[in-house]
Amino acid sequence: MSATRILIAEDNDLVSLTLEEQLKGLGYDVIGIARTGTEAVQLAGRLKPDLIFMDIRMPEMEGTEAAGRIRDQMDVPIIMLTAYTDKDTIRKAEAAGAMGYLVKPVNENELPPAINIALARYREQMSLRQQVDRLEEDLEARKVIERAKGILMQRLGLSERDAYERLRQRARDKRAKMKDIAQAIIEAEELLGS
Secondary structure, eight states: OOOOEEEEEOSOHHHHHHHHHHHHHTTOEEEEEESSHHHHHHHHHHHOOSEEEEESSOSSSOHHHHHHHHHHHOOOOEEEEESOOOHHHHHHHHHTTOSEEEESSOOGGGHHHHHHHHHHHHHHHHHHHHHHHHHHHHHHHHHHHHHHHHHHHHHHOOOHHHHHHHHHHHHHHHTOOHHHHHHHHHHHHHHHTO
8 A cells, every 4th residue: 555645735844844754754655845825726736645734824825725725626635734723723724624633833643643534534525425426316317217207107108117117128128227218208208399
């Protein structure tokens, strides 16, 4: 298994160098360091990291805004870094979709658990998103199939069960999805202008 590829977005050279050394010492692959929020967005898009450490207060563009822009482009877990622990800063990190929050200076012992939890939460979120997508697709397919069944019942005088079986058999014969066969029936009905 390859090392987790990490992008560091931190404008303080001492902090970024220290964090880079800590991460490399723990076996992680630091693939880039961004010094501004704008650069963080650009590097994230180009390097496609597995995880990003993002300072909240960055030049050119706040870290929370950069995190939001990165999340608009791609799915990647982000751990926010800050010297601030006030409620407003924490809320900004939450709103930016941060999967973790570390207060500087970062203790090397805090890094592996923070990274593991952020990656686990990210995988969990991606799994849930995929489940939602599948459920939405299934619901849409059911709506189309129900509509096509109604057309077959009305046009051919079939029972609901027989209409469903006819759709299913046609899908098997054509080696197609039932939704696609149902959609074709709906389009044909619309063309005929019933």
